Amino acid sequence: MAYLTKGRLLIVDDEESITKVLERRFSREGYSCEVAADGAKAADQLKLHQFDVMITDVRMPNMDGMKLTEFAHSLDSSISIVVMTAFADLASAMEAIHKGAFDYHPKPVEFEKLAVVIANGVERARLVRERAEYTATLEKKVAERTKELEKKNLQLRKHFLETVTALVAATEVKDKYTEGHSKRVAANARALAGRIGFSPEELEGIYTAGLLHDMGKIGIPDEILLKPGIFSPEEREVMQDHTTFSAGILSNVEMFRDILHFVLYHHERYDGKGYPAGLSGDQIPLGARILSIADLFDAMTSTRPHKARITQDAAIEEMMSVAGTQVDPKLAREFVRLIRENLVVTEG
Numbered sequence: 001m002a003y004l005t006k007g008r009l010l011i012v013d014d015e016e017s018i019t020k021v022l023e024r025r026f027s028r029e030g031y032s033c034e035v036a037a038d039g040a041k042a043a044d045q046l047k048l049h050q051f052d053v054m055i056t057d058v059r060m061p062n063m064d065g066m067k068l069t070e071f072a073h074s075l076d077s078s079i080s081i082v083v084m085t086a087f088a089d090l091a092s093a094m095e096a097i098h099k100g101a102f103d104y105h106p107k108p109v110e111f112e113k114l115a116v117v118i119a120n121g122v123e124r125a126r127l128v129r130e131r132a133e134y135t136a137t138l139e140k141k142v143a144e145r146t147k148e149l150e151k152k153n154l155q156l157r158k159h160f161l162e163t164v165t166a167l168v169a170a171t172e173v174k175d176k177y178t179e180g181h182s183k184r185v186a187a188n189a190r191a192l193a194g195r196i197g198f199s200p201e202e203l204e205g206i207y208t209a210g211l212l213h214d215m216g217k218i219g220i221p222d223e224i225l226l227k228p229g230i231f232s233p234e235e236r237e238v239m240q241d242h243t244t245f246s247a248g249i250l251s252n253v254e255m256f257r258d259i260l261h262f263v264l265y266h267h268e269r270y271d272g273k274g275y276p277a278g279l280s281g282d283q284i285p286l287g288a289r290i291l292s293i294a295d296l297f298d299a300m301t302s303t304r305p306h307k308a309r310i311t312q313d314a315a316i317e318e319m320m321s322v323a324g325t326q327v328d329p330k331l332a333r334e335f336v337r338l339i340r341e342n343l344v345v346t347e348g
């Protein structure tokens with residue numbers, strides 16, 4: 001940064017002989033100087049202009065040097081203040097330093113020494129301002145970058161949701177009986193997860209897992225997937241492959257890594273008689289146990305080709321009858337509470 005003068009000085013003393021001689025001397029050295037005859041007049045000057053250094057006497061009428069020091073700093077913390085005191089009044093000088101003065105200079109004035117103090121004071125004031133400016137610029141840059149990242153993040157999330165929606169639509173085109181099923185499972189799984197204290201990110205994860213849990217059905221032959229009657233044991237085995245198909249598809253996408261196991265194990269049973277791995281109890285990932293309950297509830301309360309829907313009361317009864325065998329009993333009880341509180345969604 002280029003400066004037009006060596007620095008802007010404010011010289012404050014009620015002795016005119018001192019202000020005059022200082023003004024003349026330092027103007028000649030290339031400083032731009034203003035003069036004030038007491039603290040109050042100096043305060044007015046400080047309000048109008050920014051100074052690099054203020055040289056001030058301590059004992060003055062209207063406002064003394066101590067009060068002026070405090071006032072100057074309250075306006076501009078970068079100003080360097082040099083207090084001039086009679087040698088006998090060293091205590092005042094110390095107090096001024098304590099209050100934030102940059103340095104002190106004993107009277108009578110020794111120009112050579114005072115010139116060094118002033119030059120250092122100007123340098124300090126400019127460094128403080130440059131640092132503040134740098135910090136402000138940096139903060140502004142950080143704020144701008146954060147905003148940009150937030151915007152990008154929002155776009156990414158939007159694309160992510162569009163991708164998920166497209167994947168769900170692809171599954172549902174094939175099997176019209178699952179239409180809406182994924183969304184209801186997602187919503188109900190999120191409601192249950194919210195009840196047991198999942199974080200906002202985890203809730204988003206379980207919701208996405210709910211949307212995608214059956215997408216592997218895309219790989220099941222139509223004659224089995226769309227069969228209206230009961231499956232033969234062989235057909236059931238093929239149908240069960242949809243869990244590994246779902247997980248296989250999702251494993252190719254980094255952002256689905258955290259929910260892969262929820263999807264893969266959503267047909268595990270609490271008693272270990274489920275598929276694909278026969279996991280039991282807490283071996284089954286919590287997200288998968290949640291999905292399994294939401295999935296079961298929706299299967300019970302929605303119309304399928306080979307069975308009619310049942311009422312919510314009947315669903316509650318059935319859910320509790322399989323608590324501890326098919327599903328996690330604690331989660332089942334929590335889910336029943338959600339049903340009773342009307343916090344779940346059902347078909348139609």
Ligand SMILES: [Fe+2]
Nearest residue numbers: 213214266267
């Ligand atoms: Fe499934």
